[in-house]
Amino acid sequence: AQSVTQLDSQVPVFEEAPVELRCNYSSSVSVYLFWYVQYPNQGLQLLLKYLSGSTLVKGINGFEAEFNKSQTSFHLRKPSVHISDTAEYFCAVSDDSGYALNFGKGTSLLVTP
Amino acid sequence: DAGVIQSPRHEVTEMGQEVTLRCKPISGHDYLFWYRQTMMRGLELLIYFNNNVPIDDSGMPEDRFSAKMPNASFSTLKIQPSEPRDSAVYFCASSPYPPENYGYTFGSGTRLTVV
Numbered sequence: 228a229q230s231v232t233q234l235d236s237q238v239p240v241f242e243e244a245p246v247e248l249r250c251n252y253s254s255s256v257s258v259y260l261f262w263y264v265q266y267p268n269q270g271l272q273l274l275l276k277y278l279s280g281s282t283l284v285k286g287i288n289g290f291e292a293e294f295n296k297s298q299t300s301f302h303l304r305k306p307s308v309h310i311s312d313t314a315e316y317f318c319a320v321s322d323d324s325g326y327a328l329n330f331g332k333g334t335s336l337l338v339t340p
Numbered sequence: 341d342a343g344v345i346q347s348p349r350h351e352v353t354e355m356g357q358e359v360t361l362r363c364k365p366i367s368g369h370d371y372l373f374w375y376r377q378t379m380m381r382g383l384e385l386l387i388y389f390n391n392n393v394p395i396d397d398s399g400m401p402e403d404r405f406s407a408k409m410p411n412a413s414f415s416t417l418k419i420q421p422s423e424p425r426d427s428a429v430y431f432c433a434s435s436p437y438p439p440e441n442y443g444y445t446f447g448s449g450t451r452l453t454v455v
Contacts, residue, residue, distance in 0.1 A: 263446075268448075269448055
């Protein structure tokens with residue numbers, strides 16, 4: 228079954244610094260990969276997705292992710308973070324059916340001045 | 341569009357009571373998903389529907405949990421009887437076909453506390 232591992236449970240970073248949130252997936256077949264963001268007391272919001280094609284995917288709020296098949300990774304990056312980026316970030320992979328998503332445990336991004 | 345609407349936002353109930361969580365998906369979305377979020381287990385898929393038909397309920401913890409989708413605009417998740425270990429945030433999400441192309445739209449969740 229497809230699964231993802233988010234390697235960092237918490238990532239503290241200073242405002243305007245770059246950040247990378249790591250995600251590795253396990254799958255023996257083609258996969259669809261997603262990053263979601265969850266702000267406190269809210270549902271999850273789609274940041275970006277990789278289905279096929281270009282391995283560099285751009286999303287909302289200045290985030291981007293790179294699909295690396297040889298390393299089975301899909302890391303999320305932002306060149307300069309804002310205080311408002313403080314949130315929980317989830318990596319997800321489609322399951323065998325392609326319709327349901329399996330989520331990682333999440334990475335808490337804390338941006339401080 | 342009002343998005344995916346879940347009710348109630350918060351529910352506190354006593355152990356043994358029946359709890360019903362409600363979800364109104366976005367109009368035109370063919371898929372509806374129920375997830376549970378806890379600190380220990382993260383986000384777990386409970387069940388999903390396609391055109392009101394349950395497709396995969398393998399994530400439903402046990403017989404105490406049941407879900408229905410009587411029509412395209414309404415779904416319920418029922419727990420009877422409830423137990424303290426059911427305390428979690430329950431999310432409903434919907435998607436048009438195919439879900440992998442669009443991703444999900446999540447509701448704001450229902451925070452359930454069973455005491």
